[in-house]
Amino acid sequence: MAEPAIALDDVHLSLGSGAARVHILKGVSLDISAGESVGIVGPSGSGKSTLLMVLGGLERADAGSVRVAGSELTGLGEDDLARFRGRSVGIVFQAFHLIPTMTALENVAVPLELAGAPNAFDRARAELAAVGLADRTDHYPTELSGGEQQRVAIARALAPEPALLLADEPTGNLDEDTGAPIVDLMFQACAERGMTLVIVTHDPELARRCRRTVRMRAGEVVGAESAPALVEAR
Numbered sequence: 001m002a003e004p005a006i007a008l009d010d011v012h013l014s015l016g017s018g019a020a021r022v023h024i025l026k027g028v029s030l031d032i033s034a035g036e037s038v039g040i041v042g043p044s045g046s047g048k049s050t051l052l053m054v055l056g057g058l059e060r061a062d063a064g065s066v067r068v069a070g071s072e073l074t075g076l077g078e079d080d081l082a083r084f085r086g087r088s089v090g091i092v093f094q095a096f097h098l099i100p101t102m103t104a105l106e107n108v109a110v111p112l113e114l115a116g117a118p119n120a121f122d123r124a125r126a127e128l129a130a131v132g133l134a135d136r137t138d139h140y141p142t143e144l145s146g147g148e149q150q151r152v153a154i155a156r157a158l159a160p161e162p163a164l165l166l167a168d169e170p171t172g173n174l175d176e177d178t179g180a181p182i183v184d185l186m187f188q189a190c191a192e193r194g195m196t197l198v199i200v201t202h203d204p205e206l207a208r209r210c211r212r213t214v215r216m217r218a219g220e221v222v223g224a225e226s227a228p229a230l231v232e233a234r
């Protein structure tokens, strides 16, 4: 069998210092296949966002093994970790995180250019067209609707053609009518490009669209359901 796209083994992580130190991930083990879509669900504070940060190489596990897209992240230095992030993962956040002083085009093109990609602006234009924003490339974030801003963030995440797309409450700041096509866009892009998709969500509808749902509670994985079982359970 091919190596899983993501393999976590007994991952522990504490954050904060002194009395504020919190043991957040308490022995998380999880395998995700290449091309799979997985929804991470669970109560507020259960460690979902922290887990996503570990998968994206934005937080480093204290103990355990974190293999993502062929790299063992726990052993990487800062430079290698930055290279891993630029090459292997795209991340979409609830609050979009666009750079306010850059146009939509620059928000997508500049990170590509910094990563040394050739034709960064042409590729950025193509990615923005693919999310339906061909006529908004010169708009600044404040000149875009919330849904449009999230489309720019998705174009930016997809532009380096990463193996893995991570999304943390990607529709959390959007109403239902605006969020639904954003979700369609992410699933479609991942299917077309054979990307692995991991979505943290409170939205049961969104979780149900994933091939598998992983449930967290108090820093541990407490259950996993594949899509048919989830539907039958209702």
Ligand SMILES: Nc1ncnc2c1ncn2[C@@H]1O[C@H](COP(=O)(O)OP(=O)(O)OP(=O)(O)O)[C@@H](O)[C@H]1O
Binding pocket: 015, 016, 017, 020, 021, 022, 024, 042, 043, 044, 045, 046, 047, 048, 049, 050, 051
């Ligand atoms: N930098 C930090 N320092 C200390 N504690 C932290 C830090 N970041 C997160 N925590 C704590 O870790 C726990 C898990 O946080 P996390 O953001 O992963 O939860 P979550 O499951 O994503 O919750 P939500 O659904 O509300 O977004 C929380 O109790 C939070 O207060």
Ligand SMILES: [Mg+2]
Binding pocket: 048, 049, 050, 168
């Ligand atoms: Mg969270």
